[in-house]
Amino acid sequence: MFIDFIGFNFFAYMVLKVFPLVLLGVLIFNMIQKRFIPNWGKKRMATLYIAITLAAFIAIAFFIYKYRLTDWLLIPGFLALLFFAIYKQKSFFPFSWKCEKCGKRLTPFIVFLRPENICKPCSVQESNEDLKNRE
Numbered sequence: 192m193f194i195d196f197i198g199f200n201f202f203a204y205m206v207l208k209v210f211p212l213v214l215l216g217v218l219i220f221n222m223i224q225k226r227f228i229p230n231w232g233k234k235r236m237a238t239l240y241i242a243i244t245l246a247a248f249i250a251i252a253f254f255i256y257k258y259r260l261t262d263w264l265l266i267p268g269f270l271a272l273l274f275f276a277i278y279k280q281k282s283f284f285p286f287s288w289k290c291e292k293c294g295k296r297l298t299p300f301i302v303f304l305r306p307e308n309i310c311k312p313c314s315v316q317e318s319n320e321d322l323k324n325r326e
């Protein structure tokens with residue numbers, strides 16, 4: 192096979208080179224979210240879950256590289272993590288481009304850095320209703 196011909200775990204090696212940078216990017220983004228989303232919240236949890244999943248994939252690649260296993264093992268490892276993310280879709284991808292109340296398109300700021308997928312007019316309306324209910 193091509194991979195055996197190279198004589199070392201080229202793909203596992205590439206994963207070990209590239210994915211830590213992706214993981215770092217996700218973690219930095221999680222810190223940015225911290226400024227805007229109070230008390231964790233589902234969107235900040237989502238980037239944490241994604242970070243953990245990336246770390247798991249890096250661990251698989253490290254294991255393959257260290258014990259000189261075949262790179263093909265990356266594929267079932269990747270698929271297992273992908274299926275887990277799809278299975279837990281609500282936890283992994285709580286982001287939506289549409290307002291939950293009126294269906295209007297949301298800005299990237301609201302999509303990634305606001306706790307809820309609700310546009311500004313709707314969130315103002317909601318907080319007014321909350322005030323009325325409290326009176």
Ligand SMILES: [Zn+2]
Nearest residue numbers: 290293310313
């Ligand atoms: Zn709306």
